[in-house]
Amino acid sequence: MLCDKCRKNEASVHLTQIVEGKTLKADLCKACAGESGVQDATGFSLADLLLGLGAADEIKTEGAGARCPTCGLTQTDFKRTGRLGCATCWETFAVGLATLLKAMHRGDHHIGKVPRRAAHTLVISEKLQQLSAELEKAVHAEKYEDAAVLRDQIRELEVKLRGGGDAQGVA
Numbered sequence: 001m002l003c004d005k006c007r008k009n010e011a012s013v014h015l016t017q018i019v020e021g022k023t024l025k026a027d028l029c030k031a032c033a034g035e036s037g038v039q040d041a042t043g044f045s046l047a048d049l050l051l052g053l054g055a056a057d058e059i060k061t062e063g064a065g066a067r068c069p070t071c072g073l074t075q076t077d078f079k080r081t082g083r084l085g086c087a088t089c090w091e092t093f094a095v096g097l098a099t100l101l102k103a104m105h106r107g108d109h110h111i112g113k114v115p116r117r118a119a120h121t122l123v124i125s126e127k128l129q130q131l132s133a134e135l136e137k138a139v140h141a142e143k144y145e146d147a148a149v150l151r152d153q154i155r156e157l158e159v160k161l162r163g164g165g166d167a168q169g170v171a
Helices: 030-036 046-051 055-062 075-081 088-092 094-105 116-140 144-163
Strands: 013-019 022-028
Touching: 022 030, 088 094, 116 144
Parallel strands: none
Antiparallel strands: 013 022
16 A cells, blocks of 8 residues: 555555544555654644644644743644643633534533433533523523522522432423
8 A cells, every 4th residue: 555645655654533423544654654743642743633644734834823821832833742731721722722622522512421420410510500690690680580589499409419419300
């Protein structure tokens, strides 16, 4: 099998990526794999992996982009290595990360499995957040009767959360 990049040498490095249920494969010779940074796990280009071979080269020509004020990591560094430098990087690169995470995971909010013991708490906590937001809107709109009902619902859920009540009534 020939290398997908140079089309001259025999491919010895085989990469597989699954994006939205579709399998993408890249077969590279040793030289092209080395040029792409595949042999060095810390230098492998995340952009090449996610966006296709050659994407990292395009990113380099775009400029450094944003820079983390704490650790100095640039957008190009992140896209090349796939690693953030510190906690501030999450805020600095938030827009790009949201897009990247949605592409990789079909969303940016966890909706998968949760340990059975934590599911009860999670459901109630999410409902409490929703009711608190509604309560704030009701008070702001001076709908005090509605606010009182919401306040009572919040208190009931807080009691369930502390006492381990049944989450069945939470919708």
